[in-house]
Amino acid sequence: MTAFDDLMAFQRETSALGQIAGRLGWDQETVMPRGAAAQRAEEMAAIEAVLHSRRAHPQVAEWLEQAAPQDEVGQAQIREIRRAFDRAVKVPADLATAIARVTSAAQGKWAQARADEDVSAFLPVLEEVVSLKRQEGQALAQGGDIYDAMVEDYEPYTTGAQIAAIFDEMRPRLVALRAAVLERPSPAALRGSFSELDQMRLSQKLAVAFGYDLNRGRVDKAVHPFSSGSGSDVRITTRTVEGDPFNCFYSTIHEVGHAAYEQGIDPAFALSPLGRGVSMGVHESQSRIYENQLGRSRAFTGWLFDQMTEVFGDFGIADADAFYGTANRVHNGYIRTEADEVQYNLHIMLRFDLERALMAGDLQVADLEAAWNDRFYADFGYAVDKPSNGCLQDVHWSVGLFGYFPTYSLGNVYAGCLYQALRPAVPQLDDQLASGDTSGATGWLRENVQKFGGLYAPRDTIARASGIEPGPDPLLSYLEAKFGDLYDL
Known part of the structure; x- marks a missing residue:
């Protein structure tokens, strides 16, 4: 030895x-x-x-x-x-x-x-x-810098200042897109009652459709959805809301993205430092691309519309085209995990600034609720109505995950780069997704990202897969094109 x-x-x-x-x-x-x-x-x-x-x-x-x-x-x-x-x-x-x-x-x-x-x-x-x-x-x-030390736990070789610079680049285009979208008529929202049992059954079908191996995993319920484990035991949770099945379905797809990453890592790396996702930013690139670029695409939502009609009957949305608008509806809301793609990163920027101030000692815990509510009003234009929609909505700070929040937006940035490379690499992508087949996309991600685990540094992992140095422009261009078409901008 x-x-x-x-x-x-x-x-x-x-x-x-x-x-x-x-x-x-x-x-x-x-x-x-x-x-x-x-x-x-x-x-x-x-x-x-x-x-x-x-x-x-x-x-x-x-x-x-x-x-x-x-x-x-x-x-x-x-x-x-x-x-x-x-x-x-x-x-x-x-x-x-x-x-x-x-x-x-x-x-x-x-x-x-x-x-x-x-x-x-x-x-x-x-x-x-x-x-x-x-x-x-x-x-x-x-x-x-204390916050830099915190970020290192979740996104190695990245500083708070580097993240702030990325967010500063993203914010103007996101704010402009949101303003333009909110001036247009909004697609219909889901209405009605959707049984918890049926939601969980369909969520399990969605998990399998996105490549989750239930022989090495399971789907349970939790207050805040999450993925846990690696290798041969990778578990996910979701949650149900009677009037909002999207909460369950897209939470499930999101967590499957995390779980598929862990299940897709080269088995030779098991129980070693390389046998898990290299960073939370890269992890989020998988969960966000599964959830959004794939799961909220026009092609896949057409298949999901048929599945929901089969399970729930007529639920008030006329057809697959209208359902695509509903699944991508830009709307006011408080909850980060339920936010549309246009506004999601603005929720992250709020948390990033607040937790950075907490770690620097510039914000006291006693003042957190007021600081959150003031910042939310400034960013979104309406007041927080209750704590569970404000500073109590996320589990992260209670379990000490300071430095974690910005990785959600880094994941979106990385996902934008990967999707730009994936589209030409899988020319039949839309036809596959329209039949509920995600294997072309998820297989590409497994071969180009997931199997490497922690072998390469985070940004190197994305650069190798996408062929470009990671940056926010592919994500912003994707959002502007998608929502420009959807809202006839």
Whole structure:
């Protein structure tokens, strides 16, 4: 056994323990009894203590010094292990354990506060989370920018300033497109009652249509849809709203994009640093292209219209063409996950600026609700009506995911680049989607993005697949063309 072999064996065990921790998180959001929250927080803290001790173990430093892999894969494994080790040794073990304990408890308190529309019940624990994450950021930044250190967890080799520059480039064209669209007549919205059981049955059919392998996954319900796991156990959740089946269907397609990425990674990378998505931005590129460029396309919505008619009967939309407009309707709303493609990134920009201010200490937790409501009114032109439509709508801050939100928009940017390359590569795409067959597109994504896992850096992954340096212009041009046609601009 060489030092590299010893290191990879050790890493495999660490990754397996990480998967167990992830399964605890999945259980907590799906089927865990409410009364188990306090015990689960201790369980999460205990396993995080074990994981942190392994990630920062002195033996890892020795192996890294001695390991000398000769091939591209081995070098990438060392790159990612070294990056994780360098971060882990900067964070005190007791701080890592405290964060795991508090964020596990905070998740349940957020869910209850959201249900009760009671921001004041959530703010004390959010104050703890923010304080602990700022301490972690300071430890990681070593005198540098705290928020940059946070972003590194989700989008390696990217800074807050770089993200801000991308958003500054995107905002004027998005705002102009929104203004033009909202001046035009709007397609009809869905109306009526759609049974939860039928929604879940059709959502499972959609999951399979987009290539989700149910032999290595499952579909459950959660307050906030998510995907969990990698390799041979990748689970997704969705949610149902009686009057809005799109919430269920497009949440499912979105999470299948994440899950298909994990299921599509080269099995040789399993339980190694390369055996998971390289970044959340690249992850979101898969979920967003599945959901939007494919799932909301004219061709695929024609097939979905037939499926919904078969399940629900006449639900008030005249034909497939009208249904395409309904599925892409630009409308006022509060909820990020339900936002149309034109306005979605504006929701992300709001969260990015607020969480960046929280990490910098420029915004206090006590002032978060007012800051959110003021910014929302300034950006969207109408007032937040209740906390669950405002600062309590997302789970991310309760579980300490600061630096995560901008990756949603980076994912949209990456998806725009990929779709530009995918169209000519799959010339029969529209005909395939019109019959509910996504395999041409999803197969291209698996071969050009998903199978590589963490082998290449995030932007390199997208550049290799799309043939261009990632930037927002393909996304913005796609949106302007799609909604210009849809709204006769």
